[in-house]
Amino acid sequence: MEMTLRWYGSKHDSVTLEQIRQIPGVTGVITTLYDSKPGEVWSVDEIRAMKEEIAKAGLHVSGIESVNIHDAIKVGSPDRDMYIDHYIQTLENLGKEDLHLVCYNFMPVFDWTRSELARKRADGSTVLAYNQDDIDKINPENMFESIDSSSNGFVLPGWEPERMSKIKELFAMYQDVDSEKLFENLKYFLQRIMPTCDKYDINMAIHPDDPAWSVFGLPRIIINLENIQRMMKMVDNPHNGITFCSGSYGTNLANNLPEMIRALKGRIHFAHVRNLKFNSPTDFEESAHLSSDGTFDMFEIMKALYDIGFEGPIRPDHGRMIWGEVAMPGYGLYDRALGATYLNGLWEAILKSCR
Template sequence: MEMTLRWYGTGYDSVTLEQIRQIPGVRGVITTLYDTLPGEIWTPERIAAMKDEVEASGLRVSGIESVNVHDAIKAGTAQRDEMIDHYIQTLENLGKADIHMVCYNFMPVFDWTRTELARKRPDGSTVLAYTQKAVDELNPEKMFASIGADTNGFILPGWEPERMDRIKELFELYRSVDEQQLFENLRIFLEAIMPVCDRYDINMAIHPDDPAWSVFGLPRIIINERNLQRMMKMVDNPHNGVTFCSGSYGTNLENDLPHMIRSLKGRIHFAHVRNLKFNTPDDFEESAHLSSDGSFDMYEIMKALFDIGFDGPIRPDHGRMIWGEKAMPGYGLYDRALGAAYLNGLWEAIVKSEGRVCD
């Protein structure tokens, strides 16, 4: 596996490439063109400039997160074919730039949902958190307003101001889209892009819905093993794969994370590994990566990835805000660096216990 860190780009991220380069074992970044809108074609010039900046720091672009999917594709509107064509052109430009992994999601309206961005934990750190009771009592059009004061001045992925300004319009757009229709729209999208993925060996890694159940009545489909198997069978191509995010799948305690990993052998192209602490089944908060700090056995998650021969990029996911850091919630430097070191330590222990030699 290749340890990486997510990086939003100069001007958008409080963390620098120089800092990432100093985290032991981190070899690359998962990055994006953060100022591009869904449906906008990524030009070869912009991709090259981004790649040159990363490589000048001694790192590599290990993958893209995300090339966002336009709502016309997800909802299946008249503009769908045009937006798919734009997506294919972006993939071709990435492939020509020797970039071969793209993480994306197919979630309507909200890319992820949390009810708190800075819940204070007993140790004084703050974390992202979710409680179903708060969601049930909230008007979805007021969702961003309820958490906006805790963004630390950063634009949150999936919660961009121009998107939140259209929140009522977006809910109306998806009013007639149920789970079955969303699956069908995903099939159409994947069948259209697989030829360019085959041509340039681009692994598409769909990110799970977060949390892994319907929120505000919106359909959620990438939520469990059954639905993942359905997705892969309906477009049976090895480039049609998944981002295994332990934190997102783990929001649903019915998901057996190590078992899910083993059932997806050969189709996990990217991994996000993080921990959650459940206070009740309907209330969770994001913890340190350490197993004992949350509800997941991180050793067993990493062991399952090892057992299936996973050799793709992996990254620590959301971190706590610690040591007085002010950053995009979930994406500070310090706790994610600790997470990377911890996951690397687990991996080394697993590799050596199997009589292998670490890279």
């Protein structure tokens, strides 16, 4: 496996490439063209410039997260083929630039949902958190204001102001889209792009819905092993795979994370590994990566990845805000650096003990 860190670009991230380069064992970054809009074609020149900036810091691009999917594709509107054509052109340009991993999601309206971006923990750190009771009290039209006011001045992925300003229109777009329709539209999209993925050896790694249940009545489909296997069966191609995010699948305590990993051998192209601390089945917070700080056995998750021969990129996910850092919630330097080092330590111990 390769340890990586997500980077939002010099224009949007408080963390620098030089700082990432100094984290032991981190050799690559997961990034994207953050100023691009869903449906736009990424040019070869833009992709090359992104790669060159990262290479100058002694790192490389390990994968793209994300090439966002236009809502027309998700709802299956008449103009979806135009946007799929644009997506295919972007994939071609990524392939020409020797980039072979794309993480994406198929979530309606909200990319991810949290009720708090800075819940204070006993140790004084602050973390992202979710409480269903709090979500139930929020009008979705006011959700952006709640998120934006706690973002430390950063633009959060999936919560861009220009997108959230159209929240009423977005909900109207999805009013006739249920889970079956969303699956149908995902299948259509995947069938269209797979020939290009085959040509350029691009692994598509769908990210799970977060949390793994319906929010504000919107359908969620990438939530458990059964639904993942359905997705893989409906477009049976090794390039049609997943991002295994322990923190997203883990929001549903019925999901046995190590068992899921073993069942999905060969189709996990990318892994986000993080821990959660549950106060109830629908009230959780994003703890430090250490097993004892949360609910999940991180050793067993890493051991399962080792057992299936996983060789793709891994990144520590949402970290706590610690040591006075002011950064994009979940994406500061310090706690993610601790997480990367911890996960690398687990991997080394597993590797040596299994020889």
